[in-house]
Amino acid sequence: MTLPTYTVWFRGYPACPCLAEWLPVYEAELQRLGVLSGSLRIYQLIGGASASAGTHSNGGAFDISDLVGDLDVWIARQMGADATWARTAAQGFTPHLHGVLTGCPHNAPARYQIDAVRSGGNGLGSGGLGGVDDGPRPLSGRTWRQGIEWAKQRQEDDMTQYADQLDGIDKKLDALLKGQDKARRQNAAIRGKVTKLVQKGSATRADLAELLAAIDNDTEES
Numbered sequence: 437m438t439l440p441t442y443t444v445w446f447r448g449y450p451a452c453p454c455l456a457e458w459l460p461v462y463e464a465e466l467q468r469l470g471v472l473s474g475s476l477r478i479y480q481l482i483g484g485a486s487a488s489a490g491t492h493s494n495g496g497a498f499d500i501s502d503l504v505g506d507l508d509v510w511i512a513r514q515m516g517a518d519a520t521w522a523r524t525a526a527q528g529f530t531p532h533l534h535g536v537l538t539g540c541p542h543n544a545p546a547r548y549q550i551d552a553v554r555s556g557g558n559g560l561g562s563g564g565l566g567g568v569d570d571g572p573r574p575l576s577g578r579t580w581r582q583g584i585e586w587a588k589q590r591q592e593d594d595m596t597q598y599a600d601q602l603d604g605i606d607k608k609l610d611a612l613l614k615g616q617d618k619a620r621r622q623n624a625a626i627r628g629k630v631t632k633l634v635q636k637g638s639a640t641r642a643d644l645a646e647l648l649a650a651i652d653n654d655t656e657e658s
């Protein structure tokens with residue numbers, strides 16, 4: 437097949453510029469959620485796989501191996517690819533994630549699938565309405581650009597929360613170390629009093645009372 441003039445290469449696969457921009461953010465979001473370790477396993481971006489019936493010929497559509505969980509589909513949909521589905525062995529596929537970016541100007545041959553999901557279809561068969569959409573719904577209605585913003589906001593919020601947690605740990609550790617320091621000074625004071633008593637050779641009741649007070653009194657050395 438002849439590649440369109442706007443083709444860019446994404447990790448060795450021909451893609452439209454939208455896909456090349458969107459996929460790394462999608463990947464980062466999946467990694468952040470712990471549903472993906474390592475890189476996306478791309479099967480096809482712009483391509484002519486016979487099972488795809490031409491939907492991948494111009495761009496805006498992606499096939500990713502292995503990702504077939506609800507969360508993978510949900511994140512893709514939230515990120516502006518409502519027409520994303522887990523394609524299964526039961527449907528006759530090698531299991532993979534198939535999706536189409538909403539608002540990508542290069543997705544013309546696959547755009548009917550966006551209409552299909554909005555009508556509750558699963559994107560297969562005539563008009564993409566050969567089966568019922570298996571979700572998860574509701575759809576986001578976002579474009580792929582809005583989807584990138586949505587994901588980046590989540591990633592930013594996560595970083596803020598992370599920084600807050602680190603700050604909290606830092607404060608607690610500081611308080612702990614201050615407490616230890618105080619205890620160390622109290623120990624030294626008590627040791628000093630005991631040493632004096634040992635040197636003196638005998639202790640009066642007043643000496644012992646003073647020692648007891650030093651042990652009991654938290655505030656003496658602070």
Ligand SMILES: [Zn+2]
Nearest residue numbers: 452454540542
């Ligand atoms: Zn595109």
